[in-house]
Every structure is written in structure tokens, then in C-alpha cells.
Amino acid sequence: MVSIKTVAVLGGTGNLGPSIVHHLLSAGFTVTGLTRASSTNSTPVYPDSVTVHKVDFASFDSLRSALDGQDAVVSVVGSPGVAAQKLAVDAAVAAGVKRFIPSEFGVNTRKVRDRPIGRILREKVEVVDYLIGREGEISWTGVSTGLFFDWGLEKHGLSTINLGDKTSSVVDSGNEKFQVSTLAQVGRAVVKILQHPEETKNKYLVTSSFQVSQNEIIKTVEELTGEKYPVVKREKAEDLQKAGEEKLAVGDYRAFIDFLRAYNNADGAGNAVSEEESANGLIGLEYEDLRESVREWLVKAGVLS
Numbered sequence: 455m456v457s458i459k460t461v462a463v464l465g466g467t468g469n470l471g472p473s474i475v476h477h478l479l480s481a482g483f484t485v486t487g488l489t490r491a492s493s494t495n496s497t498p499v500y501p502d503s504v505t506v507h508k509v510d511f512a513s514f515d516s517l518r519s520a521l522d523g524q525d526a527v528v529s530v531v532g533s534p535g536v537a538a539q540k541l542a543v544d545a546a547v548a549a550g551v552k553r554f555i556p557s558e559f560g561v562n563t564r565k566v567r568d569r570p571i572g573r574i575l576r577e578k579v580e581v582v583d584y585l586i587g588r589e590g591e592i593s594w595t596g597v598s599t600g601l602f603f604d605w606g607l608e609k610h611g612l613s614t615i616n617l618g619d620k621t622s623s624v625v626d627s628g629n630e631k632f633q634v635s636t637l638a639q640v641g642r643a644v645v646k647i648l649q650h651p652e653e654t655k656n657k658y659l660v661t662s663s664f665q666v667s668q669n670e671i672i673k674t675v676e677e678l679t680g681e682k683y684p685v686v687k688r689e690k691a692e693d694l695q696k697a698g699e700e701k702l703a704v705g706d707y708r709a710f711i712d713f714l715r716a717y718n719n720a721d722g723a724g725n726a727v728s729e730e731e732s733a734n735g736l737i738g739l740e741y742e743d744l745r746e747s748v749r750e751w752l753v754k755a756g757v758l759s
């Protein structure tokens with residue numbers, strides 16, 4: 455029976471990494487952080503209990519020696535580092551690492567590989583393909599988490615709620631449900647995967663906090679604040695899709711946001727996670743509460759006390 459105790463986190467210094475590192479440490483894993491020698495992160499972003507190695511992500515030897523003694527690798531590298539994960543897989547194999555979790559954590563790239571949005575996510579798709587090709591040497595688990603709910607609300611009101619002028623905007627009817635996870639839930643999902651190495655071996659999993667629609671978010675904000683957030687803008691998913699395709703045709707990868715909004719919000723998109731598709735049950739990951747998550751955001755934003 456494989457047991458995972460030591461975990462190397464690649465790129466744990468960005469938006470998602472700190473939550474994963476926090477949950478790994480809380481669950482008792484020994485965590486090592488691999489950070490680029492060229493990293494411009496100036497503050498100590500890993501907690502003191504994490505051993506940090508500065509590595510050259512383009513050097514097999516540098517990665518190989520930093521991965522010595524690690525049972526698992528969790529890669530949380532941002533987009534510019536996605537393709538370089540193949541070398542990290544090679545180094546992990548050489549170092550005898552048992553499990554590699556690649557930087558996925560979003561749209562189910564297995565499902566969209568042949569769609570326009572999949573073209574933007576091509577490097578992620580190729581890394582999972584690469585891991586599948588090396589299954590005899592190292593095991594892997596990919597995880598699609600959907601949109602980061604709290605992060606998305608904080609950054610863009612999930613493109614639905616504008617706290618500033620107390621308005622909202624929706625794509626299509628606003629009734630389509632989509633897959634979301636809070637950053638904490640992604641951290642818990644990674645922990646559960648590593649605590650269930652056999653059940654999660656060589657699988658692409660789909661987890662979430664809950665499925666939600668734009669209208670449910672607006673309704674929840676209105677109920678919690680006791681104020682109206684009238685819809686002042688309506689966009690059509692087909693227009694977003696078209697705008698994305700035009701951008702992609704000229705190599706403008708900002709197309710991703712247009713595609714993503716259409717993917718999540720188009721009427722009939724069907725990209726919410728069904729019970730059969732969900733791996734929450736497999737790994738023992740409890741769903742979260744929409745109202746509580748929105749309340750936390752509103753408190754953080756100073757709208758509720």
C-alpha cells in the first residue's frame with residue numbers, strides 16, 4: 455500500500471499555492487517548496503515549516519536533486535510554467551516520486567481538449583497526456599475544480615456582481631449552473647487525494663464546493679445584504695464565444711475569459727458537475743455552503759460586519 459508523507463509543491467507562491475500548502479501542513483504532510491531561482495517574489499511566501507529550494511525549472515539536475523526523498527509532487531505553477539512541468543515529471547520519475555499532481559485546477563481539460571477553449575489549455579492537456587504515457591514509472595492524479603469561487607468573487611465579482619455600484623450582469627438567462635471551488639476547498643481536495651493514493655491513482659477527478667448559477671449568486675447577495683442588485687447588463691454566450699474566437703484567431707489569449715464565461719454560463723452548457731461525475735464522494739470531500747461562502751466574501755469586502 456502506497457503511503458504519501460513528503461510532498462514537494464511547485465509554484466506554491468501564487469494565488470492558489472498558499473491554500474494548498476496550508477492544508478497539506480495542517481494535515482501533517484512534510485512540505486518542501488520549489489521556487490524558481492529567478493522568482494521575483496520578494497517576501498517569504500512559504501511558512502517557516504516549509505523547506506524551500508530555489509531551482510532552475512529548465513534544468514533536469516536542479517529539479518532532480520530538489521525532489522530527492524519526495525513521495526509526491528503537487529504542481530501549482532501558473533500558466534507560463536505549465537509546459538515546463540514535463541521536465542519536472544522526468545525529474546520526479548528519476549527521483550522515485552510516487553504521485554504527480556499537475557497544475558490543472560480549473561476547467562476539465564479532458565473534456566474540452568478539442569474545443570476552442572481547449573486550444574488555450576493545450577499545454578495542460580499535453581502534460582496530462584505525458585503523465586498518462588509514463589504511468590508505468592509514476593502515478594498521477596489530475597483535478598478539475600471549476601472556477602475559484604472566493605478568488606473570482608474578490609477579483610471580478612465572478613463577472614456577475616458589482617459591489618461598487620450595487621448592480622449585476624448576467625450571461626444568457628443567468629440560470630445555468632456551473633462548477634466552483636473555494637481556494638480552501640481546492641486545498642482540501644489535494645489533501646484528500648494524497649490521503650487516498652490507491653483510489654485516485656492515474657485518474658482525472660472532478661471536484662467542487664458546489665454548483666451555482668449567476669442568478670443564485672445575485673439572489674444570495676440580495677438576501678444577505680437586504681439590498682437590490684438590479685441586472686444592468688445582459689450578454690449572450692454566443693457573442694462571447696464569437697469574440698473569443700476572433701481574439702484567438704489573432705493569437706490573443708485573453709480569449710480565454712470570453713470562452714470561460716460562455717462555457718460556464720451559456721444556457722444549456724451542461725458543465726455543472728453531476729453526482730455521477732463528481733469525485734467528492736470518492737475522496738470524502740464534503741460540499742460547502744453557498745450562502746456561507748458569499749457571506750464570507752461580503753464580510754471581507756466590508757459590506758457585512
Ligand SMILES: NC(=O)c1ccc[n+]([C@@H]2O[C@H](COP(=O)([O-])OP(=O)(O)OC[C@H]3O[C@@H](n4cnc5c(N)ncnc54)[C@H](OP(=O)(O)O)[C@@H]3O)[C@@H](O)[C@H]2O)c1
Binds near residue numbers: 488494
Ligand atoms: N479555476 C480558477 O478559477 C483558476 C484561477 C486562477 C488559476 N487557476 C489555475 O490554478 C493553477 C495555479 O494558478 P495560480 O494563479 O496560483 O498561478 P500564479 O499565481 O500565476 O503562479 C503560481 C506560481 O508559479 C510559479 N511560476 C510562474 N512562472 C513560472 C514559470 N515560468 N516556470 C515555473 N514556475 C513558474 C511562481 O512561483 P515562484 O515565483 O515561487 O517560482 C508563481 O508564484 C494554474 O493551473 C491555473 O491555471 C485556476
